[in-house]
Amino acid sequence: MSDDARPRPQYGEYASPEEQRARIQRPEVTEALEAGVAPAPEPAVDETPAAARARGPLADRVATFVLLVYGLISVISTIVQLLDFPGYAERAAQILGVDATYTALSTGYVWGAVASVVYAVGYLLTAWLTWRRLRRGRIAFWVPLVGFVATTLVAGVCITIALTADPAFLSALTGSFAN
Structure with a gap:
């Protein structure tokens, strides 16, 4: 029996290992080969280190980076102010134009410290x-924007x-809003 009498291979049994890999990894190669067109060369391997690509x-x-640095500066300055909660509350009242003295000292110090921890952990x-x-x-x-909003809500x-x-x-604060 001569070579001409043999049926033409249908499933790539005479394909080289490289051709088989190309057909498996890149279906467009199979389409090109079936159409009688030379397949496009394989894409170049990116030599960029993975850390640089990502x-x-x-x-x-x-x-x-700018948001994180700004956030760090804000958090540090806010923590310092909250640790002296009576002073923080009185400064807030002054900004609102209210002359008031904060007198719940122990509660203020505790919740000021809790708010400080919330800001730090946040x-x-x-x-x-x-x-x-x-x-x-x-x-x-x-992420820093969402972190700011979430942390500020809890600390608030x-x-x-x-x-x-x-x-x-x-009462002094709310009275200033009524006027």
Whole structure:
């Protein structure tokens, strides 16, 4: 029996190992070969280190870094103020144009400290989540913004509890809004 009498291979049994790998990994190669067209060359392997590829857009990284630095400065200054809660409350009253003295000292110091811990933990959690997203090359600028809102809401509850512990101070504040 001559070679011409043999049936033409249908399933690639005469394909070289390279051709078989190309057909498995890149279905467009199979289509090109079946159409009688030379397949496109394999895409070049990216020689960029994985850490460099996963960094994400430069603008996002810069904005994220700026937000984290600003947040750190804000958190530190807020913690310092909250640890002297009576002074913090009286400064807030002065800004509102109210002459009031905060007298619930023990409650103020406790809730001021709790709010300080909330700010510290909130910032650390935000920074950690941001770092994880940046390492994976994902957009991360929004994480410090969401972290700020969430942390401020929880700390705001603590501050409100401390302010409501002094009815005279609270009355003076709310009276200023009524005028």
